[in-house]
Amino acid sequence: MAPMQSLPALxxxxxxxxxxVDPEMRPATKPQFGHFQSNVAxxxxxxxxxxxxxxxxxxxxxxxxxxxxxxxxxxxPGFINxxxxxDVLAESATGLLEDPHxxxxxxxxxxxxxxxxSAPNVAKQMxxxxxxxxxxxxxxxxVLSTIGHTVIxxxxxxxxxxxxxMLIEQVLDEGIDASQLTLAEADALYKRAASRFKEDEDFAxxxxxxxxxFQGGDEESLNIWRQLVEISxxxxxxxxxxxxxxxxxxxxxxxxxxxxxxxxLVKELEESGVAVVxxxxxxxxxxxxDAPLIVRKRDGGYGYATTDLAAIRRRVQEIxxxxxxxxxxxxxxxxxxxxxxxxRKAGFLPEDxxxxxxxxGMVLGQDGRPFKTRDGSAASLESLLDAAEEExxxxxxxxxxxxxxxxxxxxxxxxxxxxxxVKTTGNTGPYLQYAHARASNILRNAEAQDLHWGAVTVLExxxxxxxxxxxxxxxxxxxxVAHELQPHKLCTYLYELASTAASFYETCPALKAEGDVRAxxxxxxxxxxxxxxxxxxxxxxxxxxxx
RNA sequence: GCCCCAGUGGCGCAAUGGAUAGCGCAACGGCCUUCUAAUCCGUCGGUUGCAGGUUCGAGUCCUGCCUGGGGCGCCA
Numbered sequence: 282m283a284p285m286q287s288l289p290a291l292x293x294x295x296x297x298x299x300x301x302v303d304p305e306m307r308p309a310t311k312p313q314f315g316h317f318q319s320n321v322a323x324x325x326x327x328x329x330x331x332x333x334x335x336x337x338x339x340x341x342x343x344x345x346x347x348x349x350x351x352x353x354x355x356x357x358p359g360f361i362n363x364x365x366x367x368d369v370l371a372e373s374a375t376g377l378l379e380d381p382h383x384x385x386x387x388x389x390x391x392x393x394x395x396x397x398x399s400a401p402n403v404a405k406q407m408x409x410x411x412x413x414x415x416x417x418x419x420x421x422x423x424v425l426s427t428i429g430h431t432v433i434x435x436x437x438x439x440x441x442x443x444x445x446x447m448l449i450e451q452v453l454d455e456g457i458d459a460s461q462l463t464l465a466e467a468d469a470l471y472k473r474a475a476s477r478f479k480e481d482e483d484f485a486x487x488x489x490x491x492x493x494x495f496q497g498g499d500e501e502s503l504n505i506w507r508q509l510v511e512i513s514x515x516x517x518x519x520x521x522x523x524x525x526x527x528x529x530x531x532x533x534x535x536x537x538x539x540x541x542x543x544x545x546l547v548k549e550l551e552e553s554g555v556a557v558v559x560x561x562x563x564x565x566x567x568x569x570x571d572a573p574l575i576v577r578k579r580d581g582g583y584g585y586a587t588t589d590l591a592a593i594r595r596r597v598q599e600i601x602x603x604x605x606x607x608x609x610x611x612x613x614x615x616x617x618x619x620x621x622x623x624x625r626k627a628g629f630l631p632e633d634x635x636x637x638x639x640x641x642g643m644v645l646g647q648d649g650r651p652f653k654t655r656d657g658s659a660a661s662l663e664s665l666l667d668a669a670e671e672e673x674x675x676x677x678x679x680x681x682x683x684x685x686x687x688x689x690x691x692x693x694x695x696x697x698x699x700x701x702x703v704k705t706t707g708n709t710g711p712y713l714q715y716a717h718a719r720a721s722n723i724l725r726n727a728e729a730q731d732l733h734w735g736a737v738t739v740l741e742x743x744x745x746x747x748x749x750x751x752x753x754x755x756x757x758x759x760x761x762v763a764h765e766l767q768p769h770k771l772c773t774y775l776y777e778l779a780s781t782a783a784s785f786y787e788t789c790p791a792l793k794a795e796g797d798v799r800a801x802x803x804x805x806x807x808x809x810x811x812x813x814x815x816x817x818x819x820x821x822x823x824x825x826x827x828x
Numbered sequence: 829g830c831c832c833c834a835g836u837g838g839c840g841c842a843a844u845g846g847a848u849a850g851c852g853c854a855a856c857g858g859c860c861u862u863c864u865a866a867u868c869c870g871u872c873g874g875u876u877g878c879a880g881g882u883u884c885g886a887g888u889c890c891u892g893c894c895u896g897g898g899g900c901g902c903c904a
Contacts, residue, residue: 310847320846320885327884357847358884402904442904536904562902571830571900578902585904614832615899642833643897677866689841692833694897701840705866707852708841715866723863761844773842776851783867792863806863828866 287757288373288750289317291349292363296321299344306363308754312743314356315364316750322359333359367740370749371801374737377752378808383815384756388429388763392603395433395596396421399521399528400609402439403513403535404448404467407520407662409644409697410610416686416821417641418608419526420768423819428763433600436528437592438517440510440535442585446492447474449505450484459508464516465661467509496540496582510535520662525679525821539591543583546591547576555627567622570615574623589620593636594629604635606766611640611692639766642694649696665699672703676823677711683822684710688772708776710822713813716779718828720810723791725826727803730792734803741798744785748805751778755812759819768820775816782809 289306296304304321322337337355351364377384398418401407426432451474452459477484495502521528550556556565556576564573576587596602617638624630669678685702705711740746758774791802817824
């Protein structure tokens with residue numbers, strides 16, 4: 282089956298053929314303006330030096346869209362308004378219902394896409410800050426996979442840095458068996474070590490020395506390190522299970538993965554002249570940044586910039602990625618911009634591989650200040666999920682949290698307010714779930730009465746037409762999210778669809794209607810259910826049959 | 829000092845250079861012997877931080893300010 286072309290795309294093509302320019306087809310801003318609008322006449326009028334409405338009249342005269350639209354209207358300063366014929370909308374809704382992809386267009390050029398997300402730290406509990414990267418990255422994973430790309434998730438866990446110096450030293454001091462710790466206990470150990478590191482000069486010195494010993498391959502140190510890693514992984518997986526995200530052990534690619542690459546990579550950079558020694562450190566200078574990217578510290582050690590470069594190199598050379606997506610907090614935007622620039626300069630990142638950093642705003646507490654990780658006051662991810670589950674059933678609570686996180690622009694800071702998130706009215710996850718459950722309920726009742734439906738054939742009520750119109754836009758919205766990486770656009774779309782479906786429910790009873798009208802409305806409900814289920818899946822939210 | 833992000837009704841947010849800036853919450857008022865009332869319908873609420881500029885048209889683009897947050901050589 283040929284991929285379905287969206288309604289605005291059909292109009293766009295015809296208008297483009299006629300005028301030779303991008304017609305900028307847009308959804309109408311008001312119902313009275315029809316379904317779609319183009320401002321092409323306004324722009325052509327300027328070029329041609331003619332009145333816009335006259336240009337619009339010419340276009341309307343020549344444009345043949347009678348098979349798709351009601352008679353065109355010219356409005357305001359020269360907008361051309363398009364109203365789809367109701368049989369065209371009905372056919373579109375039926376097409377969606379019969380489409381195994383629910384109107385989602387398979388990617389024309391499937392890519393291999395690496396998505397780097399979640400990245401908790403070994404021996405530390407996940408906290409609220411990990412919520413965003415995990416939920417957002419998972420959404421991208423679902424969206425890109427669903428449209429036909431090959432997604433390689435990379436969970437860049439913090440399993441190597443200098444923090445292991447103090448962790449190992451603390452384990453040895455306390456004489457504990459690290460393999461028997463729970464993650465919560467390891468987290469407490471981490472905090473003890475961190476505060477001691479600050480206050481106890483002798484301990485700090487030993488911890489720093491331990492880093493070198495550990496990274497030099499000391500077996501006793503490595504053994505403790507392995508134990509800490511091994512107790513952390515099941516705890517991460519348990520959190521992922523509760524969150525209902527796709528990550529598994531197969532996606533783990535922690536910092537330690539690149540350890541052996543670092544000296545090799547640095548040598549390459551030095552020999553090629555991309556990196557130069559400055560003030561004792563080996564640096565890559567890139568345009569637009571005052572400070573260099575330091576790839577080897579004065580003391581000979583490697584920092585996270587080097588690890589990030591090594592990860593890019595592997596992802597391009599071994600994973601053969603076409604696109605790299607990093608989901609971390611917005612504060613790292615500058616860092617990644619510099620790393621990407623350095624990787625381009627070094628040749629690790631060819632021009633035909635795109636690299637995007639998706640930054641999200643900080644998670645703030647009720648006091649408006651960031652949740653902290655090291656002072657012991659941070660709320661763990663688990664405690665947040667527990668709190669939400671006190672308000673609602675687990676799948677509804679999770680929907681509330683995820684939707685609250687995804688439904689506004691990613692770059693904004695975000696106040697974690699469990700009570701607010703779990704609300705079930707208005708633009709929330711549970712509202713969408715409810716719409717889906719209602720659709721399911723109607724279809725279940727229909728089946729119980731042995732009623733059947735096939736195509737959408739009757740769209741007489743305005744709300745029915747509106748519903749069919751919105752359904753037809755699903756594929757375009759998914760494409761947009763895949764391209765722009767803005768989940769809130771999918772949220773907005775689904776909310777509007779659910780809202781229209783609720784009006785449809787009120788004004789157009791399906792089961793109480795008869796004949797063609799009943800069959801058509803049931804088919805419309807089936808299409809609504811299908812799109813809501815798919816859309817919620819893409820957000821990582823459960824679509825319950827009953828609520 | 830340089831750079832990035834944000835600023836839109838009381839609160840939380842949306843808006844691809846297009847028509848009268850939308851939605852939710854809160855508040856107030858309606859609708860359940862009617863497919864699920866976690867829904868729906870209505871009312872109230874705006875100088876889009878400020879000042880210029882570009883444009884037929886600016887919340888959106890440009891310049892300069894203000895406020896808040898963040899980032900800028902050896903932490904991640």
